[in-house]
Ligand SMILES: Nc1ncnc2c1ncn2[C@@H]1O[C@H](COP(=O)(O)OP(=O)(O)O)[C@@H](O)[C@H]1O
């Protein structure tokens with residue numbers, strides 16, 4: 001088995017990396033995909049959530065703070081999981097660069113303001129450089145997170161499109177359910193199935209699945 005590697009990265013803290021990783025991981029685990037988590041953030045947000053004994057706890061987790069071990073760790077985990085999801089620190093560091101270099105897809109969470117878009121573009125450039133370096137195409141998509149107003153999200157999305165930052169159609173809206181889930185080390189998919197937050201995750205997962213596991217025509 002050679003699993004896929006999804007890396008959540010952006011130089012902006014608080015954009016929604018850890019939340020997105022936790023929620024998507026829970027969603028796919030429940031859809032019978034074997035998911036491994038890698039916490040590459042010295043703040044160890046994901047590691048704390050994983051320790052809470054809920055949805056995340058049944059997944060393999062490696063807290064990988066030594067950047068030089070990153071590639072080996074990802075290779076090991078991809079060997080016996082369908083998907084390895086890496087949660088990066090909120091600042092560009094070597095661990096992030098190595099994880100991006102090993103990624104199949106990089107998900108760049110962006111909040112709807114100028115500084116977030118600026119950081120997303122920097123992360124996007126790191127992905128492009130990693131693609132050149134490794135001589136393979138590493139996909140990258142931006143994801144609007146913590147969206148409070150549709151009009152601002154539309155504006156941010158059109159900016160991202162103009163700047164060729166490939167925004168996903170799906171977005172995660174600002175919802176208390178996402179904050180609540182962090183206290184439990186879980187996700188709205190489990191805590192409030194069918195809720196608007198759970199629907200946000202479902203739509204995002206569906207869009208990403210087409211990129212990660214494209215159906216080959218027969
Ligand atoms: N879609 C959302 N709606 C509401 N709150 C959110 C959402 N996504 C993240 N948050 C909250 O925003 C804060 C930062 O999110 P987090 O996922 O930890 O970001 P990062 O890992 O990028 O630093 C947390 O308090 C989290 O609960």
Ligand SMILES: [Mg+2]
Nearest residue numbers: 017018041045
């Ligand atoms: Mg985080």
